[in-house]
Amino acid sequence: MPDDVRKAAARDNARWCAAMCASHGLTGRIDADAWSVPRRSPQWYPDAVTLRPDVDPAALLARIDAGAGASVKDSFADLDLTPYGFRVLFDAQWIHRPPADPPPGPPLTRVTTAYELAAWASAHGGGSLFRPALLTDPRVAVLARHDPxxxxxxxxVLSGDxxxxxxxxxxxxxxLDxxxxxxxxxxxxxxxxxxxxxxxxxxxxxxxxxxxxxLRVWLRRS
Incomplete structure (x- = not known):
């Protein structure tokens, strides 16, 4: 798979993490190396996302609160954060679907109100993680399927264009299919x-x- 696809996927994911953090009042920074946030991110979200291979680990960790509970999304699975007290939380695969005709079936419905978001978050299991500020972000679409x-x-959730x-x-x-x-x-x-x-x-x-x-997600041991 061309490396530019992986870089595009990592950058989009970083922007989604930034949107989630912004909805919690946290402002991060983004440059050619990584997106990061200096204070602890919301539950299940990383404190940094690398945007290219071969990022310097020490420089990356200097951008975040690297204490117990810190997490890093290693977008190219090429970092070794073990010497810094981190362990691998999980490994995963970036996935990509080129533009193509969609499979048959109706699309999902966009969530537009705080009441609808609360119901969506309850079904999702994220609870108060998903805040109404997300609904004001034009790059984010929270989507639902409803029964009769x-x-x-x-x-x-869809993010970006x-x-x-x-x-x-x-x-x-x-x-789920x-x-x-x-x-x-x-x-x-x-x-x-x-x-x-x-x-x-x-x-x-x-x-x-x-x-x-x-990709790989690292977690700082307590």
Whole structure:
């Protein structure tokens, strides 16, 4: 997979992490090496995302609160943070879907109100992690699938434009394959990027995504 696809996926993911942090009142910085935030990011979100290979580990960690609980998304799986007290939390694969006709099926519905977001977050399992400020970001779309009674049964988040990042895909009571197909139907003809760990790869691959290279998330031991 061309390295520029991986770089585009990493950059889009960094922008999504920045949007999540901004919704919690945290301002980060981004340059050619990485995106980072100086204070601890929200739960499940990294404190830094590398944007190119061969970033200097010491310089990267100097940009964040590198104490216990710090995490780094090593977008090219080429860092060794073990000497700095970190361990590998998990390995995953970037995924990419080139512009193509979407699989058949209806798209997801955009969440537009704080009330709808609360219901979405409850089904997702993220609770108060997802704040209404996200709904005011024009680059972010929180998407839901509803059953006939209006209950959220699945969803996803899309961010950016070209490529468009896919994250937080979940199925509460819906079929996960159907949710991935609906994600593609929501952005027809647009390149899509995201990442998944090995157990969660089959549904996006069946929806037309292909692996785009490894990434790794590191966590600072207590």
């Amino acid at each position: 009674e209006g209950t959220v049964v699945g969803g996803a 070209d490529p468009c990042g896919v994250s937080n895909v979940f199925a509460h009571t819906a079929d 159907e949710i991935w197909r609906a994600v593609v139907a929501t952005r027809p003809g647009v390149p899509l990027v995201g990442y998944e760990s090995a157990p969660d790869l089959p549904p996006p691959l069946r929806a037309g995504f292909v692996p785009a290279g490894p």
